[in-house]
Amino acid sequence: MKRLALLFALLTAAFAATIVTDEHLRKAQSDPSTWLTYGKNYFGWRYSEIDEINTQNVQRLAPRWIFQTGVGGSHETTPLVFGGMMFITGPSNNGDAIDVLTGRQLWHYHKAPPPNLSMCCGEMNRGFAALGDKLFKVNIEATLIALDARTGAVLWERQIADPKKGFTATGVPLVVKNKILVGIAGAEFGTRGFVDAYDPNTGERIWRFYTVPGHGEPGSETWAGDSGERGGGSTWITGTYDSELNLTYWGTGNPGPGMDGDVRAGDNLYTCSLVALDVDTGKLKWYYQFTPHDTHDWDAVADPILIDMTVKGRKVQAVAQANRNGFFYALDRTNGKLLVAKPYSKLDWATGIGADGRPIMVPGKDPSEEGNLACPTLGGAHNWSATAYSPQTGLFYVGSKDGCDIYYKTHQQYREGQWYQASTSDVAPADKRVGGVLAIDPTTGDTRWRYDMVSPQSAGMLATAGGLVFTGDGQGYVVAMDARTGKPLWHFQTGGGIIAPPITYTLNGKQQIAIAAGSSILTFALPEGN
Template sequence: MLPNCSRMRGQARSTRYGLLTVLLVAIVAQGSVPGATFAQANPQQMNWPSYGNDVGAMHYANVEQINLSNVAQLQPAWILHTGVMSGSSSFESQPLVVDGVMYVSSPHDHVFALEAATGEIKWTYNPDLPPLENLGICCGQTNRGVAFGEGKIFIAQLDSTLVALDAANGNVLWKIAIDLWENSKTETLAPLYANGKVIVGLSCAEFFCRGHVTAYSAADGTQLWRFYTIPGPGEFGNDTWSGDSWKGGGGSVWGTPTYDNDLGLVYFATGNTAPDANGSLRCGDNLFANSIVALDANTGQRQWHFQEVHHDVWDYDGPEPTLLFTAHANGQAIPAIGHGNKSGYYYILDRRNGQPIFPVTETPVPTNPAWQCPAATQPIPAIDDLIPSNIEVHIPGVKEGPLWTVPDEGDPTLIQPGYESGMEWPPAAYSPRTNYVYVSTGGYQPWLTRVTKELYSSLGGTPEPVIPGNTQYGLTRALDTSTGKIAWTIRDDKSLVRSGVAVAGDLVFFGDSGGLRAADAKTGKIMWTFATDPDQKIGGANGSPSVYVVNGREYVVFGFGGNVRLRATAGYSPNGDALIAFALPQNGQASSPRVVTANVKQVEADFPASAYVAELTSPPPGARVVDIQVHDFHYFPSEFSAAPGEQIAVHLVDTDFTGYSIMFNLPSGLTGMKTGVGAGKDAYIAFSTPSAPGAYSFFDPRGPVRFFGTFGYMNVTSEGASAEGE
């Protein structure tokens, strides 16, 4: 694909493009990102001022007080318990450190300013959020970090607001609405601060939205420009959407953008299309979903794009943030951008124009069923696949499909990669010492997938990884950017891996089910591990590490709070609330860490425990039974009528291959099934209808499921019983 040009469709043969026969060679630290500088290897003070340390997000620190010879002595220097955790939370924040002060966010958008050497709390920002169960948050309650600039801390909140805080005391300086949370628009990324601008994306593609990236003035929050990731009529790329499908075409931006000061360009990767798995109503390549996009930082005008997946019907989007570094090819220094998506492929492009540095081949792929409007080819890079693309463990009686199998009606198909098997939100890291990119790849976990022609939900289909006989494992990998080959692999046989990565000198830090690890950046040999301890609220190692120096002492800081999506898909990731800074023993003596406990204003994050009642195996005597089937994230019927004060027993029958639940919003309070029903199972819930006529909602209370379309209404009328809807 050439920059600023539509991809040719219906070609008779594969098309190769890019700089052919290129070998990348050594990449130097200075100038890896224009304008970036790196400290000496043993400084007295060293900041981590941006998400990824530099605005190109290399996640690299040129420091080596902690090194291969002594990392085994690393120990906790201090521990902060934030007091913030819920059944749906993930602690994924990457702390910033500026002039000895650390700034870190909680999963519920609190911000803590800490003494970076001791963990002592200087100030706390308590957000004013609506109840989180009322927000259409796709993939867990989380915040991935803050931005620093002009003496301010910037946080993009779950309720789709951008807040500027005084870095000295935490006071709110300004606050603006990015979009409407009532329309399931949310923010989970860390903003980017660059040259007086605060730049944020938007998360909402699972709920029929039109994504965008927006720049605001750091001084007062004035909107400077907005770029819609799904082009409208008259805009380049709108012809890749059939009809009016662009209006809700998706294109979330999950990862923090990156910035090249010399080129004046902002880069980001986009998320999936909407509806996610049903492509029948949005024929075409669907730009700029599933793409890397470069914008003019001053105007927001598109400069180039590269689409990694055409007409996505697999959820193979790109939540991983982009990564900037400098490559040398054919005797030239080439400003490069790297990015991996959930298909398992990694792309390295010339960030000046979007041209592939390693060749990319438009490769024919399956095109049935035709009603899905599947793309005829997909862009495959000449770089090693980072995760498996075929089924490795066969399950008797289950239909299988390799990568690019188009989901269809009928029996579900087991496909690898699944919806969450590849590169997710965790940022990769790059080391100019090794020329390696270090990636938390996800790993192997095929998902069952089925799609219906009739659209019942915003997902457009049903995905499920937790099935009898299925298996998973995680892969943390180093990719040699000089050859495009995998340099080393660390396998986690217990769980997919979901952890940010950072490089400090000759060490790479990352998390997996074993805890936080330090490995030899060149060989992958594990040199040190700090295990999780759920009993002490030291949860899953699913944070994103930062490295800094205060008063001549080097620290590595990491959040241990687990990941809700791993917990939901049978991975290992216990809940927790701990932020831990590690350092070498002072004076060679081990010591107990200082433990700090925060006192925050809690955000309402879950439905109350009192709302849940045990399911019944049969209806109570005298209750009228209302049968409701559920499949494809939809209730059948989605409406029914009842008389005031009537005894009702709702019989929930799951005819799908994934589980569901149901909860009713009544004047007396919420009442719902405690555990729900499993695939192919059924259960009852009984209650008395309200005495007042009206429409009372019911929905699946588990995470974002109701916002996909699993909701309905009970109409209490004097006429009494009837069923409506589908």
């Protein structure tokens, strides 16, 4: 604890100028007083070494302040904390800087989204990224902006794709080696997905990796005719980064059109895949496709968490993901080879994953004109919400959504900027949709414990050295659980449904928990004087 205090004192001085350097980002895990990136560290762990709040005292956790954003809609932000400020984004192109001591607003950013945007799922945004004295965020109309962290002033704005074609942007940029990496959304409109890298000072694009290969490029043979031109493959959740391998890992979304696979015969690379890209060039190092020729909208965008672990007696550098298709996967992140694949939720479309890494398909599960039952649901067994890994317990924490859907398809003519899913899904009759918080052993895929919830679990996860997992639920509770057993130890009704993940940091040496709930940001700490 003394060492922690010394480190804190040093870092407080370092951050007084509200500057985030490349070194700060690389060493983010060792700094308890900040939260600098989407996943806490480049491995995407969402794990903090702070143990002041632990299984013995979490029952005394109490709110410190509540910040009302005044903005309606789904708040999915991962707050950043540094330089005495908290930076949050809201839906519909909003953002705030908040004094981390008092919860008072320091500045507010807003730009009205253009009317009549073509988008699948609302004007949400998942947070800021930071480098130097700048903040970076995407706006819904597919722009990337840089703000001055101290004032909120817009420094530059860059259009990254054409919203008239159905492109939108919602994810958190990833700052790596002085580049701003961003993904894109819009696969429901027949767009062609990509990952971009931008210069943080000028907004100029440095490289682009298309998730669907161009005509004649390797992988283009997995698309019938010219169908890849409308191939989808969005990248709407932030990737992770391994500095030793110089690779960044991004999950990709569904092929287009989502339900009608007839018009795009083939595996449809690199949709529903994990791609490993060279950070300097954006070149593809390897890929692994979780769901070849997907017809159920099972995007593979959930956090790709990097874990060094031992599988069957062999030390491996792995990347793990709880996929929307119902399987938990661990891959060798040096080459993309499959290490572990195991169902963690109800699924009926495959009996397993073969030695060749491909799913062993159950026939007759594709969508049809009349409707066809398949599990999990279109939203998936786990959608996008942030997952966590605790090196203390060696467990991977994820929220599950358990259920089935009736899947329909239809033939649909593509028109630029128009919804291009080629039909839809409906709730399966008598399907009781439930959820849970799961702790998965990433070395085997076994579920170590499960805490059942009354509805599908949508909130993100945070693991701490206090032996705790923090999360929330759709009914507005923020919850702390024993990371080893799943037993809920504390909860608080926030008054607003929770989708966002919690974060933690120290303020004047005391541990704080922060989370977005409803249209508010709440912080919690142990009461003073105990």
